[in-house]
Amino acid sequence: QHYQSLGGHIAQVEVQPIIDSTNSELMRRIAAKQTLESGTVIVAEMQHAGRGRRGRVWQSPFGANLYYSYYWRLDDGLQAAMGMSIAVGLAVYDTLKVLYQLDIELKWPNDIYLNKEKLAGVLVELDGQPQGPCHLVIGIGINLQMPASYSLQIDQAWTDLSQHSQQIDKNQLVAHLTYHLEQRLAQYSQTGLHGMYLQWNELNAFAGQCVELNTGHRSWRGICEGIDPQGAIRIRQDGEVKSYYGGEISLRKA
Ligand code: ATP
Ligand code: BTN
Structure with a gap:
């Protein structure tokens, strides 16, 4: 499959059929000091060790959903990454609003709900020192078409996009998500959350x-x-x- 970004900045999108976790893959490349360009994206069809916060499992069956990680390098240290999942949550909001006219709600710090059911999650991971460059991995999981049987594995109310929208084109979703993410990251580097936190508060679940x-x-x-x-x-x-x-x-x- 071919994925491309809509923005001026061309993201490099790598598609893996099966992987442990798209976040773990980027974190491994960072640890191995491989050259990574900001804007590198990994998308997988399935994750066999998808992760949420604090070691929790993110259910990631084959072909059903979007498993997406974006690499970004920050030059001004770990401190600058505080609050990043707020900006990322808004990028997911922008994407789902523009593409499917959906109004999601955000649960601090990283969860995305639709009608009180969990639709998506954000997992931002960092590698760096308090000062100096910092590597950021922005993981986003969005349920597209989860088999109903997953209710046995997920201990809270959840939903997927197929229940709320007619047509989901994964290629188009990746393109828009990357575009909105890059817009929000640019805004974040310029003014932090100052121009965003009031909007986030309007979406606060x-x-x-x-x-x-x-x-x-x-x-x-x-x-x-x-x-x-x-x-x-x-x-x-x-x-x-x-x-x-x-x-x-x-x-x-x-
Ligand atoms: P918090 O982050 O505030 O602690 P949380 O309980 O939602 O909230 P997370 O680590 O953010 O915890 O997310 C992991 C949780 O999400 C799992 O424990 C499970 O309840 C739920 N979950 C796992 N996979 C999926 C999925 N594909 N879709 C929706 N929810 C899922
Ligand atoms: C959460 O709600 O706790 C966050 C879930 C984040 C899931 C995504 S799927 C792509 C990336 N790879 C992972 O292992 N986790 C994130």
Whole structure:
């Protein structure tokens, strides 16, 4: 299959039939110090070790869905990558809105829902030092046509694009996703989340709702007030709003 980007910048798209995980493949190439150009994309037809956050499994059956990873090099250190999954979530929003007129909702920090059912997920991984260049792998999984039997494996409500849209052309989806991702990454490098966080807040699946914040060790309850310009989640507790940030934090409806 042939995939191409719509943007001025031509992304290199590599298609693999079966792979452990498109994110793991790019992370291996980074670790092996292989030359990688920003804009390199790997798409697979199936992943046998698809990953979500914190070692969770991302179900990735053959031919059914989109498994996509994008490589991007940042010159200004790890700090600059904070909040990246916010920008990526908006790129997925842009893509699904333009192509299928769908209005997704976003769950901090990395989940994509349609009518309260999980449609897609984002997994951003980094390799780098606090200062100096940083390698970023942006993984995006979008369900296109998941067999119903996967409800046995997925412990939350989920959906796929085939339930919401007539025609899904994977080639066109990859082209648009890459285009919108590059637009959002360019915006992110110029102004961080300043021009994006208010839009993200409009799509916040938990806006104004009572939520539970979990680190595995501790949990808090409060009202979800959206994100701040750094991408931290703001929770109101006893009249006071605090911002939380961190890869270990999970949000649930309380
Ligand atoms: P959080 O990131 O806030 O902890 P989460 O529970 O959704 O939320 P993630 O690591 O983001 O956790 O995603 C992995 C979870 O997504 C799995 O535990 C499973 O519940 C669900 N899941 C796995 N594969 C799929 C899929 N193909 N489609 C939809 N949901 C899936
Ligand atoms: C999540 O919701 O936790 C994120 C899921 C991310 C899945 C994508 S599929 C392509 C890339 N390869 C992986 O192993 N994970 C991401």
